[in-house]
Amino acid sequence: MKITLNHRDDVLDTSKESITINELLKLKKFSFTRLVVKINGTLIKRENFDSASFKENDNVEIIHMISGG
Amino acid sequence: MEFGQIKSGLKNKCVCIGGCGGLGSNIAVALARTGVGKLIVADFDRIDQGNLNRQYFFTDQIGAYKAAALKENINRIDPFVEVEAHVILLTPKNIIELFNTGDVIVEAFDKAEMKEMIAETVLSEWPAKPLVCGVGLAGWGGNDLIKVERHDNLYIVGDNVSETSDEDPPLAPRVGVVANMMANVVLEILLGKDK
Known part of the structure; x- marks a missing residue:
């Protein structure tokens, strides 16, 4: 599946027609919690x-928030 | 634009800052010096010795509430800047009440879960209101890694990766760089692009 992820072209390794955010996080191995x-x-x-x-x-945006301020 | 014109352009603007620590105290001071007419600042915490390595406070303010001490310090820089200081732990509910009149909202919290909370609150309550967040500022050096990323009305400032910890603490120069870049983004939002 071709999408725009954080302003960049990305191809997701899935045969599904639509996927959820949690499926995307798993697929991309995004481990940030916030x-x-x-x-x-x-x-x-x-x-x-x-x-x-x-x-x-x-167009999908995943912005991670990390501690510090 | 002359400084007088810049100041008059900012005189009727209101910026809301969630958190008065390393980011918030330095952002508020930069915006006050530039002429933003009204600042609404909020923080539940008190100043301790360990904060003075980066936060805009002084030894005789140890033990005072950060929001109140920040108002005092800004008054000493420019008594004509109106500062509304709230000693409060921000929640979705009180953010909506306290920050409603802001032209721009600034996220200046320490904890990642608070950053997520204010972003969710502002983006769902006021999709058109600009929100400037600080993400990734621990340690020193790496000036060229610090950047601004824009997602519609959400602006992310920092290196995106350097989380603070005991092994990688926040230090005055890098926190100050991110804080002043955030203040600079606020000016760009309020005054339009200059560069």
Whole structure:
């Protein structure tokens, strides 16, 4: 599946037509625990990581928040 | 633009800052010096000795609430800057109440879960309001790794990877670089691009 991930073209190794945020995090082995997630510019809250999904050509942003300030 | 014009452009602007530690105290001071008319700052914590390696406070303020001490310090720099200081632990509910009037919101917390919380709150409550976050500032050096990433109205400033820990603590220069870059982003939002 071709998507835009964090402003870059990316190809996901999946045969599914749509995948959820949690599936993406697993697929990309993203291990950060604190995230801000957007699909096509719309915020996806943590409680919806299992239900919110995207498909080919969608624009996905996964911004990780790390401690320090 | 002359400094007088810059100051008058900022006079009626309000910036809200969540957290008054290494990022928040330095960002607030930079914005006050530049002429932002109103700052709303919030932090539940008190100043301790260990904060003075990077935060805009002084030894005689140890034990004081950071938000109140920051207001005092800004008043000493420019008494015409209005500072609304809240000694409070920010939550989604009180962020919506306290930061409603801000033209820009600045995330200046220490903990990652607080950064996530304010980003979720601001992006869902006010999708059009700019939010500037600091992410990745531990240690020293690596000036060229510090950058600004924009995601619509969300601006991420930092190197994105250097998490603070006992082995990689926050130090004045790098925290100050990120803080001042964040303040610089705020000016760009409020005044438009200069460079």
